[in-house]
Amino acid sequence: MYNFLKKNLGKINTLIFKEFTLELRRKSVFSGLALYLISTVFIYYLTFNLRQNLISPLVWSALFWITVLFSSINTIAKSFIGEKKGQEIYFYSLISPERIIISKLVYNFLLCLVLSCAGFLLFVLFISNPLSDSGMFLVTILLVSWGFSSSLTLLSGIASKANNSNVLMTVLSFPVVISILLLAIKITKNCIDGLESYSSYDELITLLAINCLVTAVSYLLFPYIWRS
């Protein structure tokens, strides 16, 4: 195990670093994403402007997680769709698929985390901060970002190989991430209602189990889509 880590960690680090450099170099993508988030939340603000009391705990958590879901799908979709054909062949000859999927997973996890934190800040700014258990909410954000990145990364790989890949990405990912989304909405509602934290343990453990399952399956299946 230690040897495996020692051998692979450096290369995976390089890959993650490469993703970051590329992302920062394409500033338009990153700022586009930020604008996407801001305008979505601003639309919520305008539509609910006069009726602040309409936003019940359930509505708040549903709005929040749906916003995060859609921006995550848009972001992760381009982790394979955006790459050029020649670039893929070059990587293929250079690195093993396991390293690529791990680096993509870690990078997408960080990206989702940034997205959901930014989304939360915007929600606090424009709508309200109804949370009474912030620690639990942070744990939820961590788990859900992990879940989204592990399920969406593989699907982006599948969708990139097909025609009309952007539509396909949404269609494929929606049924798969829905169980994560439902659990997240439920835990967030508990956080807002200020229930004791042990009342969400069941959901948290289920979320963790789903994440482990999906990550393991992504890791095992990725080499097969990479080969083509």
Added chain:
Amino acid sequence: MKKNWWKVLSIVLLIYTVIGGFLFNVPRLTIVNETIRALYFHVPMWFGMVFMFLASTYHAVLYLRKSQTIYDNYSNSFATVGLFLGLLGIVTGMIWANYTWGSPWHGDPKQNGAAIALLVYFAYFILRGSITNNEQKARLSAVYNIFAFTAMVPLIFIIPRMTSSMHPGSGGNPGFNMYDLDSKMRMVFYPAVIGWSLMGRWVATVLIRIQIVKEKIEDLEDEQVQ
């Protein structure tokens, strides 16, 4: 004939199910009344669906290991039949819900889970439709099949059990245990499950054979062109 004993068994069991399901005595329960007979048709559809999807995923794994076209063919056909059984299951469930819950779609967690499970496999067929290269289609859809099946397991087996539901068998509603009082219902239920599953397998084998013939015709046409 020796090879086809299970087809005969399927027909015999299904005839028995239809006759027994409509004519045998059932326990009288409030609200549910005679609609309890839906157990013989609705629940076996779901069992059949799960078996078909399992078979589909199993063949997807085999395809990825051995990459022979025949396994992709199997996987596709089992998924088709599974989807069909799932649709029948949801329709029979809606007919039942119309009489006991008052409306065909009640937003029950189990109904929603079932609907999402069907969406997963609709997405599977859309994926198949949008890739032109045959080999790539087979491999990518096998990957999605395995992935979607694992993601579906918590959706239909775990989450509905964590939330309260009006569906029989959860949340204090009379479920399967109540039939312990009347084990006559089991005498029809289990044969019905086996009968419908075998019927599903039969339909799948016919689909597979049609597909093989189609591929052969395509190959022959290609040769003629050359």
